[in-house]
Amino acid sequence: MEITIKKADTLKEHPDDSSLGFGTYFTDHMFVMDYAPEKGWHDPRIEPYGPMEMYPSSMVLHYGQAIFEGLKAYHTDSGGVQLFRPRDNIKRMNRSGERLCMPPLDEDFVLEAMLELLKLEKGWVPKADGTSLYIRPTIIATDPYIGLRPSFTYRFFIILSPVGAYYPEGFDPVKIWVTSKYVRAVRGGVGEAKTAGNYAASLYATKLANEDGYTQVMWLDGVDLKYVEEVGSMNIFFVIGDELITPELNGSILSGVTRDSVIQLAESWGIKVVERKISIDEVYAAHADGSLKEVFGSGTAAVISPVGNIKFDGKEITIGDGGVGPLAARFFNDLTAIQYGKAEDPFNWIMPVG
């Protein structure tokens, strides 16, 4: 398929690298294509970033049939731009899409489209330490229809946002809040899909956590309200004794690309990684007997996010001395070194943007 390009008449002024924040600024162009049953995915185009026309009856607005992805492009010291495991994101998008009854994407074509857009927007990849260009591929249901069924038509788009460090505190430990009242996903639900409704479902508990002085919610499973699943929109790791433990993928946990990268790195360092159920009671017991050494989250936005404090059932514990643990620091340093092209990439994770 030929991608048509319509360039913006006027280009925006770039924000200062030091004031980027997360998800506030968007580049000059976006990639868009549409789906109709008789045409398949068609009309792939790069056009100026701007408002999109849609009907108020568009199905996505009523029934939440929407999926997205998140990955980053990094500026390297040699002046290049590179992606981290982009194929894994595109594959996951197809898994999310299947769960949400959406038509599959051609993975090679989506990668080609992403690279084409990035080549055009290369100048938008910020250069300051810790900054990157966040890439947000999305699919929405566009049928103008308010009865419940999967949409027949869809729109796929990719937008780009230059971003600073995800957490305002930077690479500092976060305080997390555990709730046994609210859940983000349930057994048999859509927790493992990157679909809009999961995030809507997480807002209320996150608001309560924020009001109590905590940054993120640690989600427990939706069946027993006992086993740890994720933190905010990150996967979660515990260092207990000399093991690195992370909840096993059970259908309600999002299968993070960063999670998988942490597991592969840890194994390459000779660290024992265990994917299994871990209850919040076990975490508190390990803290009480001194074997809980570190807790950290993993995700594209934050890469690694050390956890300093956890509050559950009115009891707050401090992990280690409340600072950044050595393993969290090592994962952060090694992963970001690969992402920014400062270290070898023995895993073949990097893809240069032509």
Ligand SMILES: *Cc1c(COP(=O)(O)O)cnc(C)c1O
């Ligand atoms: C995106 C996401 C993650 C992290 O996935 P990465 O591929 O590592 O960015 C974890 N949990 C949830 C709920 C997510 O949406």
